Amino acid sequence: MAQQTEAVRRAPLSRDRVLRAAVALADEIGIEALSMRKLAQQLGVVPMALYKHVANKDQLLDGMVDVVVGEIDPPAPESDWKSAVRQRILSARRALLGHSWAAQVVQSRARPTPVVLAYMDSVIGMFRTGGFSVDLTHHVMHALGSRMLGFTQELFDASPSPDPEAQAVVVPADAGKFPYVTELAMAVAHDEESVVGQGCDDQFEFEFALDLLLDGFERLRQQGWTSATPSGEKTA
Amino acid sequence: MAQQTEAVRRAPLSRDRVLRAAVALADEIGIEALSMRKLAQQLGVVPMALYKHVANKDQLLDGMVDVVVGEIDPPAPESDWKSAVRQRILSARRALLGHSWAAQVVQSRARPTPVVLAYMDSVIGMFRTGGFSVDLTHHVMHALGSRMLGFTQELFDASPSPDPEAQAVVVPADAGKFPYVTELAMAVAHDEESVVGQGCDDQFEFEFALDLLLDGFERLRQQGWTSATPSGEKTA
DNA sequence: ATGCATGGTGTACGGCGTACACCTGCGGCC
DNA sequence: GGCCGCAGGTGTACGCCGTACACCATGCAT
Structure with missing residues (x-):
């Protein structure tokens, strides 16, 4: 018994x-x-x-x-590299966001496990089959950094706090000291009335930056970029 | 005595x-x-x-x-916003790299201190005086994320290890499992013969991604981007 | 029946952050 | 000169942590 x-x-x-x-x-x-x-x-x-x-x-x-990482969806067969990569990364984001600790722990790991390596391998593969040179793929992967796994460590934690007071980045008394931060914070706070809930729309910010990068990658790919032609220069 | x-x-x-x-x-x-x-x-x-x-x-x-953060150089008077921001961020990078633990600790902080806030304020100011709208500046700051302070947390730590064996991301036995990672790693290793020292040129990778973003920012600014016109769309 | 491997147990150690009560020396005041 | 208050250094102690190491229970191959 x-x-x-x-x-x-x-x-x-x-x-x-x-x-x-x-x-x-x-x-x-x-x-x-x-x-x-x-x-x-x-x-x-x-x-x-x-x-x-x-x-x-x-x-x-x-x-x-x-x-x-095992919760990330397998790559869907997609025609163009950009939507394939985009979709995979957003899936990774979904998985990571399901565990509030995940981003922090990922960053603390010294070396990638085979599972993480397999994920990276598949992302690299998307660029390679999408027409990226080994060289460009290399730099592009670095540029993605942790964004490859669906998160960007913000400089300060914007996660919701139980205390709305503690949520404020800058207290009114300091408004004069940080005019630009204040201006920006007030503008964001205003928008919130439509978006419901405080803080920014993290998903929007993520996709904004992701698309900015992906578009940049595509531009470099089209112009046949190599390490020898830094992004500032025009290729002939 | x-x-x-x-x-x-x-x-x-x-x-x-x-x-x-x-x-x-x-x-x-x-x-x-x-x-x-x-x-x-x-x-x-x-x-x-x-x-x-x-x-x-x-x-x-x-x-x-x-x-x-106090070791970051004050902003130099620069004509255009891009070189001002670029120079400041690279200075932040210099300061942060001087303390191997700094990036990790910055990321672990829940909220920005007044000192960090002052730094952010000055960066925001560079965008605003450079002709960026409050809206665009906001998203641009998010896109920069930790890069604003001169570092990107890579997915795995590429810092030099005393044991060159442990440095290898993928051991030969696993080469078959991760074909793309292997291809990329071998290409990088090849280049190393000229660059001396193992691993990638972190500074190059950082500037590559930074310039990619700054160029993207400039493009959006010129076309009068607002939240209502996502980066994929063409503005009239 | 026997021995061995696998996996759960108990005890113990050294390190950590820090609460709390205490002491000590110094400057200001009558 | 005598006193007090207080800033700042001290000592002790608690509860937590990760984990080394010796032990023991079980079930299976022999």
């Missing part, structure tokens, strides 16, 4: 189960509160048990990233 | 001294190894003494960012 209860409570535990539980727990309590101890507790197990399935916390985080 | 030695060892300690010591220590031992305890030790003081000068570790990190 007690045996049975135990058996029920304890599905056998595996790397996969550990990772999925970690993702769920981080979703719930936030990444900074996620600890090996709490994760173990959640799984009804002693902390050290986890170490039979992941080498250490770093590897746990790597695995969590893999889970999220 | 012993008194004197103590007096010498102990300059009076202040918020500023604490922050500068923290920056120096982080430069030396890395940000992840920086702790309140080690910082106190470095200053010849007991850990809790620091709390008379900074509220907590988060505020210490905020202060460290301020020190780095």
Whole structure:
């Protein structure tokens, strides 16, 4: 009986189960509160048990990233490179945004896991088959940076805060010190009346910058850009 | 005597001294190894003494960012907005690159400090006086994101590692699995023979993407872009 | 029956951030 | 001169963290 209860409570535990539980727990309590101890507790197990399935916390985080990257849709067959890349990146964005901690964790990883590498490989492939040279593809990938996975780390966190007071970037008293920031913030706040909810429309900002880059890429591709002809110069 | 030695060892300690010591220590031992305890030790003081000068570790990190941002050159008077912005951002890059931990810490801050805000204000001002509408400036700032402070978080850390083996993104055995990554990596490795040192030329990549964006901004400005006319459409 | 591998357990260590009570020395005041 | 207040350095302690290491339970191959 007690045996049975135990058996029920304890599905056998595996790397996969550990990772999925970690993702769920981080979703719930936030990444900074996620600890090996709490994760173990959640799984009804002693902390050290986890170490039979992941080498250490770093590897746990790597695995969590893999889970999220695994949620990205496979590439849809598209005619032109631009819509293929665009669609894939926006899918990545959807996956990443589903886990508020994901962007931060991705950035903290020292090296890409095979899963991330596979994703990158497929994106590189889209450019190559789209007519980009190896050289241009290389620089284009760097220019994308984290945007390739659907996020840009903003300089400050615009995520909604429970306290609307704390949301204000600049308090009224400082308005005079930062005239341009204030002007901009007020203009944005005004627009909000139509958009509902405070802050900017992150999705719009993301697509704005993404399209700006993709358009730039296309322009360079068409003019046969190479490292030897910096973007400022005109090719003959 | 012993008194004197103590007096010498102990300059009076202040918020500023604490922050500068923290920056120096982080430069030396890395940000992840920086702790309140080690910082106190470095200053010849007991850990809790620091709390008379900074509220907590988060505020210490905020202060460290301020020190780095304070190293950015003031804006030089320039004729056109593009070279003004470009020059300022590249100066920010110089400052940030001087402290290997800086980019990571900047990204981890929840809200901008007044010092960071002042920097942003001056960048916004360059766009506004350069003929950008409030609307376009807003989106342009988002598009810049962390690049405004001179760095882009790459998806994986390309910083030099002591072990050249560990440097390889993809080990030979996996070459078949990631054909495009491999193709690209090999092409880059080839170029390296001329550039000396492994990895890509980060400065080139940064300027490549920066110029791509700035050129895109200029194009939008010239055509009188507004939120109502997405980048894909042609304005009349 | 036996031995071995797999995986969960218990204990323990060293490090962290920091709350809180305390002490000490100095400047201003009567 | 005697006193007080207060800024700033101290000591102790708590609760959390990641994880090393020795142990033990189980089930399977022999």
